[in-house]
Amino acid sequence: MKALLVGVIAATLSVPAIAQKKYDAGANDREIKIGNTNPYSGPASAYGQIGKAIAAYFKMVNDQGGINGRKIDFVSYDDSYSPPKTVEMARKLVEQDQVLFLFQTLGTPSNTAIHKYMNTMKVPQLNVATGATKWNDPQNFKWTMGWQPNYQTEGRIYAKHIMATKPNAKVAILYQNDDYGKDYLKGMEDGFGAQASKYIVAKASYEVTDPTVDSQIVQLQASGADTFFNITTPKFAAQAIRKAYDIGWKPVQYLNNVSISVGSVLTPAGLDKSVGLITAAYLKEPTDARWANDKGLEPFRAFMKKYMPDANIADNFNIYGYTVGSTLAAAIKQCGDDLTRENVMRQSANLKNLRLETLLPGITITTTPSDYAPIEAVQLQRFNGKQWELFGDVMTSQ
Amino acid sequence: MSKRTLVIGIVLLAVVCTLPFIVSNYRTFQLTLVLVYAIALLGLNILTGYNGQISLGHGAFYALGAYCTAILMDHWGVPYWATIPVAGAVCLVVGFLFGLPALRLEGLYLALATFALGVAMPQLLKYHLLEKWTGGVQGIVIMKPSPPFGLPLNPDQWLYFFTLAIGAVMFILGYNLIRGRIGRALVAIRDQHIAAEAMGIHNALYKSLAFGVSAMFTGVAGALGAVAVQFVAPDSFNIFLSIVFLVGIVVGGLASIPGALYGALFIQFVPNIADEISKAAPWAIFGVFMIGFVYLMPTGVAGAVRLITSRRRA
Numbered sequence: 001m002k003a004l005l006v007g008v009i010a011a012t013l014s015v016p017a018i019a020q021k022k023y024d025a026g027a028n029d030r031e032i033k034i035g036n037t038n039p040y041s042g043p044a045s046a047y048g049q050i051g052k053a054i055a056a057y058f059k060m061v062n063d064q065g066g067i068n069g070r071k072i073d074f075v076s077y078d079d080s081y082s083p084p085k086t087v088e089m090a091r092k093l094v095e096q097d098q099v100l101f102l103f104q105t106l107g108t109p110s111n112t113a114i115h116k117y118m119n120t121m122k123v124p125q126l127n128v129a130t131g132a133t134k135w136n137d138p139q140n141f142k143w144t145m146g147w148q149p150n151y152q153t154e155g156r157i158y159a160k161h162i163m164a165t166k167p168n169a170k171v172a173i174l175y176q177n178d179d180y181g182k183d184y185l186k187g188m189e190d191g192f193g194a195q196a197s198k199y200i201v202a203k204a205s206y207e208v209t210d211p212t213v214d215s216q217i218v219q220l221q222a223s224g225a226d227t228f229f230n231i232t233t234p235k236f237a238a239q240a241i242r243k244a245y246d247i248g249w250k251p252v253q254y255l256n257n258v259s260i261s262v263g264s265v266l267t268p269a270g271l272d273k274s275v276g277l278i279t280a281a282y283l284k285e286p287t288d289a290r291w292a293n294d295k296g297l298e299p300f301r302a303f304m305k306k307y308m309p310d311a312n313i314a315d316n317f318n319i320y321g322y323t324v325g326s327t328l329a330a331a332i333k334q335c336g337d338d339l340t341r342e343n344v345m346r347q348s349a350n351l352k353n354l355r356l357e358t359l360l361p362g363i364t365i366t367t368t369p370s371d372y373a374p375i376e377a378v379q380l381q382r383f384n385g386k387q388w389e390l391f392g393d394v395m396t397s398q
Numbered sequence: 399m400s401k402r403t404l405v406i407g408i409v410l411l412a413v414v415c416t417l418p419f420i421v422s423n424y425r426t427f428q429l430t431l432v433l434v435y436a437i438a439l440l441g442l443n444i445l446t447g448y449n450g451q452i453s454l455g456h457g458a459f460y461a462l463g464a465y466c467t468a469i470l471m472d473h474w475g476v477p478y479w480a481t482i483p484v485a486g487a488v489c490l491v492v493g494f495l496f497g498l499p500a501l502r503l504e505g506l507y508l509a510l511a512t513f514a515l516g517v518a519m520p521q522l523l524k525y526h527l528l529e530k531w532t533g534g535v536q537g538i539v540i541m542k543p544s545p546p547f548g549l550p551l552n553p554d555q556w557l558y559f560f561t562l563a564i565g566a567v568m569f570i571l572g573y574n575l576i577r578g579r580i581g582r583a584l585v586a587i588r589d590q591h592i593a594a595e596a597m598g599i600h601n602a603l604y605k606s607l608a609f610g611v612s613a614m615f616t617g618v619a620g621a622l623g624a625v626a627v628q629f630v631a632p633d634s635f636n637i638f639l640s641i642v643f644l645v646g647i648v649v650g651g652l653a654s655i656p657g658a659l660y661g662a663l664f665i666q667f668v669p670n671i672a673d674e675i676s677k678a679a680p681w682a683i684f685g686v687f688m689i690g691f692v693y694l695m696p697t698g699v700a701g702a703v704r705l706i707t708s709r710r711r712a
Contacts, residue, residue, distance in 0.1 A: 040673070040677050040678075040680055041680045041681045042636075042638065048677075051677075076677070077670075077673055078669075078673040078677065078680050080669075081633060082633065082634055082636070082638075082639075083537070083627070083629055083631050083633060084431075084623065084629075084634050087627050087628070087629065088428065088431065091423075091424045091427055092424055094424075095422055095423055095424035096422055096424045096425075107633075108536075109535065109536075109631040109632075109633045109634075110633075112536065112537060112539065112629065112631070113537075113539075113627065113628075113629040113631070115539070116539060116628070117628075177526050177534075178524065178534055178535040178536075179534065179535055179536050180535075207521075207524070207525070207526065
């Protein structure tokens with residue numbers, strides 16, 4: 001009897017979800033409603049380009065027949081990068097517009113503001129647009145997932161590279177004194193592990209409110225370090241690179257991915273002063289000569305031409321939006337006809353070596369129910385005075 | 399009070415009390431924010447509308463109130479309702495003290511000084527020595543209060559009524575303040591400060607008081623806002639908030655108590671409408687609305703309402 005019961009239960013559980021159509025609010029036979037907030041106005045409105053790129057991406061998906069026959073209704077609201085507004089808009093999306101889930105809500109503070117709410121409501125908060133590490137916490141926040149390599153992962157990768165190439169390195173670190181800077185710092189320290197105190201000889205921090213980081217650079221140079229990890233946002237990154245060069249400090253420099261823009265960081269710092277910088281990347285750079293005839297980028301170029309004719313292809317946010325949109329499309333496809341919130345989360349946490357052609361060769365997306373970090377690999381690149389040059393293999397923090 | 403205003407008052411009361419049972423939880427949350435903004439705008443209106451001192455930094459007092467509540471709740475487990483008077487008191491004192499030196503500044507110069515306060519606030523909140531309390535850029539997440547005494551309300555409805563009750567108290571306070579001798583003194587200083595002084599009004603004291611009281615109202619609003627949103631972070635209180643408050647009182651109606659409510663409705667809902675119209679340039683649409691309002695109702699919505707009712711009577 002007991003065996004029979006177990007058998008019945010097992011049989012019930014193993015009925016494939018594909019067999020019957022299952023829907024939560026926001027999904028039906030014809031469409032899937034997805035919510036999003038982005039700063040289209042306000043101080044961080046440059047990021048709004050990501051929201052526009054994603055909207056254009058789903059327009060393309062719909063024109064091509066949708067996903068499993070369902071059109072995507074992408075509802076995106078402006079939150080001006082203001083957390084209270086994000087709360088309001090997230091509630092509107094969930095309670096009034098009845099979206100199936102939220103996707104790519106942008107900003108660390110904005111996502112923090114709705115973190116608890118989304119998890120209480122059991123509505124997925126998928127692939128948030130921030131690099132903080134806290135989005136990978138499936139034990140406590142099952143309904144929230146990040147996307148891009150997080151800051152700690154990146155920090156660990158630099159540590160790994162230093163240990164492999166320069167075992168006697170003396171590392172000096174400059175970091176912004178907030179959660180972003182500390183995340184990177186922790187990543188590097190974790191990467192060095194027990195040897196952290198041997199490698200790291202000096203640390204200096206700055207406040208976003210500081211006018212310059214000149215004195216910190218002088219202080220770091222005085223430590224006698226021969227390797228420099230630069231955890232700074234664009235303005236300070238440019239200052240640090242320039243100051244180090246001007247005072248004749250010539251360490252091996254690692255620059256965080258946040259500030260790799262040639263236009264807004266390296267040009268003001270001086271391209272000649274930036275030669276030799278090392279950083280990590282995971283997306284193809286559409287303007288890079290190497291990808292000029294790349295087959296993988298062709299669909300992206302066609303997309304830009306047809307759906308975003310006015311946008312600048314050199315703007316990194318476009319390829320970012322396109323790639324994260326592709327990630328979601330793959331997860332939804334995997335959901336089949338079971339479009340419940342539970343299953344959307346389950347499938348998003350069950351991507352196996354998903355290869356997207358806008359990612360650098362060799363980088364794939366993998367998630368599991370206990371690992372909510374989709375992109376964990378990056379490739380290092382070095383600045384040659386004109387552009388970034390990839391080198392070495394794809395690296396992960398493992 | 400005439401019979402007519404009594405009837406209007408009762409109808410209005412009935413409407414605000416039944417609204418949360420008719421509309422969705424999300425709308426109830428929005429209405430709670432309207433009440434919060436109305437209290438903040440009333441505070442700013444006491445200063446700018448009645449006393450003629452321009453403040454471009456009231457977002458800072460709003461932030462101060464919000465952080466008082468968040469820190470008290472987060473660090474000491476103080477119940478949310480008990481933090482509201484503390485936030486008000488802190489803002490009263492800080493506002494009064496800021497008012498003392500700022501007094502020497504007239505008109506535009508005061509506007510600049512308060513602007514500095516508004517700009518500095520988010521950065522001060524990130525300052526590393528305060529980080530232990532403020533949580534730095536991360537901000538503070540606070541718990542959503544549930545209705546007490548087993549009331550048959552959901553948390554959103556309860557928060558709405560809680561805010562409504564405090565809002566009512568604040569509006570009655572504001573009304574009495576403005577209607578009495580203090581209010582007359584404030585208006586006299588605004589209109590002709592030399593004559594006011596000649597009449598025996600202590601200009602310096604009253605102006606500082608106006609600043610303090612105004613900050614208190616805004617601080618209470620900030621505290622209620624923090625409870626409603628359940629999160630505070632420096633990015634929530636940038637200089638834009640202060641400017642939006644100023645827009646609110648001008649659109650709603652300067653030197654008008656109901657004007658605060660109209661202004662609150664404007665700053666809560668018009669940006670959303672603008673966003674629906676255009677993603678590319680929401681603030682341009684907002685600007686069009688603003689110009690439209692100011693052009694069609696030069697004395698604010700409150701002024702237009704006054705005009706319509708007086709015409710009808712005549």
